[in-house]
Amino acid sequence: NRQILLASRPVGAPTAANFNLVETAIPAVGTGQMLLRNRWMSLDPYMRGRMSDAKSYADPVPVGGVMTCATVSEVLESKLDGYAAGDLVMSFASGWQDYTLSDGAMVFRLDNNMKEPSQALGVLGMPGFTGYMGLTDIGQPKAGETVVVAAATGPVGTVVGQVAKLMGCRVVGVAGGADKCRYAVEELGFDACIDHKADDLNDKLIAACPKGIDVYFENVGGKVFDAVMPLLNPHARIPLCGLIAQYNATELPAGPDRLPQLMRLMLSQRIRMQGFIIFDNYGHCFPDFLKTMTPWVESGKVRVKEDRVEGLENAPEAFIGLLEGKNFGKLVVKIAD
Ligand code: NDP
Incomplete structure (x- = not known):
């Protein structure tokens, strides 16, 4: 059972040295447990x-512990009521490893005949759900309004933009590089997409949002937020x-403190900003979300882009790349057939 452990906590951007690949025995299955063969793992x-011990909404992975993740897995052996060998499941309590011993907590059954099981980690899973709920419940877009979303070609951004289009909005994406921007407009149907790596981000955003945001x-x-604020x-x-x-930042950004400016803007424009952690805020809405999104995906109303990496051993490099925008679409790692 190959496992990738957190070797040390990163300072700034993670490096390969923060991870350690080890080989351990496949765990024995006790009463009330099942053994999962992980097929696809999600990198998010x-x-x-989780690699940092700074205060957050969830506990960090301990140094020396297996990196956590969600997986799409097959039940290999089960001594747990309700699950049998051959069942396809999605586990939120899995890890960067070949096999996971599970007591059924945070495990959801998938249709054994699901055509593209990896989509349970993206558009039909946590990220898609995040885009859908954040947009519809907090964003509450109305037809004709302008919606802007960055990381526009990732699993959250693609759902935000496509659902906003279905709701009759003008949608402007922000993404890194010409290829991603072209994809957002030509394949996803966004009205415009601005490259945040170009020098003229502010001017392009103003031009793409003639009625503001x-x-x-x-x-x-x-x-990107700095460019959005005045609009x-x-x-x-x-x-x-x-x-x-900001995830790799080790200190506050340089330059003047813009917090007073932001607070003044929020007050004078009566702006509502609300943070959310998807399953904490909206866990009970997941079945309804699937009922809405599944037919949209099946009919092609919502298009899906995955970035598939082969092999557990390549997960650290792929994850480091995700934080630099090297992924193009939902990043998943194929561990086994
Ligand atoms: P993506 O697959 O879109 O990957 C992240 C993308 O962020 C990169 O590909 C890159 O895209 C972009 N990016 C990285 N660095 C920068 C930067 N400095 N400036 C601008 N863009 C950058 O990720 P997801 O769709 O999975 O997640 C999107 C966001 O949603 C993340 O912030 C994630 O933490 C958050 N999230 C929050 C949840 C919640 O419950 N609150 C749940 C799930 C996700 P590009 O090349 O286009 O810039």
Whole structure:
């Protein structure tokens, strides 16, 4: 059973030295347990938080512990009521490893005949659910309004933008590089997509949002938020979902303190910004979300982009790349057939 452990806590951007690949025995199955063969594992930005011991909404992975993740897995052996060998499941309490011993906690059954099981980690899983709930419940977009979302070609951003289009909004994405921007407009149907690596981000965003911004779905922070701020309309809503531009930061950004400016803007424009942690805020809505999103995916109304990496041993490098925008679509690692 190959496992990837947290070898040390990163300072700044994670490196290969923060991870350690070890080989251990396949665990024996006790009463009330089942053994999962992990097929697909999910790599997500939140894992940077688990590598750190800074205060957060979840406990960190201990140094020397197995890196946590969600997996799509097959039940190999079961001494747990309700599960049998051959069942396909999604486990939120899995790890960067070949096999997981499970007591059924945080495990959800998948359709054994699911065509693309890895989608349970993306569009039909935690990230898709995040984009959908943050947009609809906090963003509350109305037809004709302008919605802006960064990390636009990732699993959260693609759902935010496509659902906002289905709701009749003008959608402007922000993404890293020309290929991602082209994909957002040509394949996902966004009205515009701005490259945040280009020098003219502010001017391009102004041009793409002639009526200002009504909903800014915040995935990144940093200079994208700085460009968005002056364009926010009265009563704008900001679902505060993620701040990936800051995850590797070791200190506050340079320059003047802009907090007073932000607070003044929020007051004068009556802006509502709300942070949320998806399963904490909305866990009970997951079945309803699946009922809505599954037919949209099956009919092609919502398009899906995955970035598939082969082999557990390549997970650390892929994860490091995710924080630098090297992924193009939902990042999943294939561990076994
Ligand atoms: P993605 O697959 O979109 O990957 C992250 C992307 O962020 C990168 O590909 C890159 O895209 C972009 N990025 C990285 N650094 C920067 C930067 N400095 N400035 C601008 N963009 C940057 O990730 P997800 O869709 O899985 O997640 C998106 C966000 O949602 C993350 O912040 C994540 O933490 C958050 N999240 C929050 C949840 C919650 O419950 N609150 C649940 C799930 C996700 P590009 O090349 O286009 O810049």
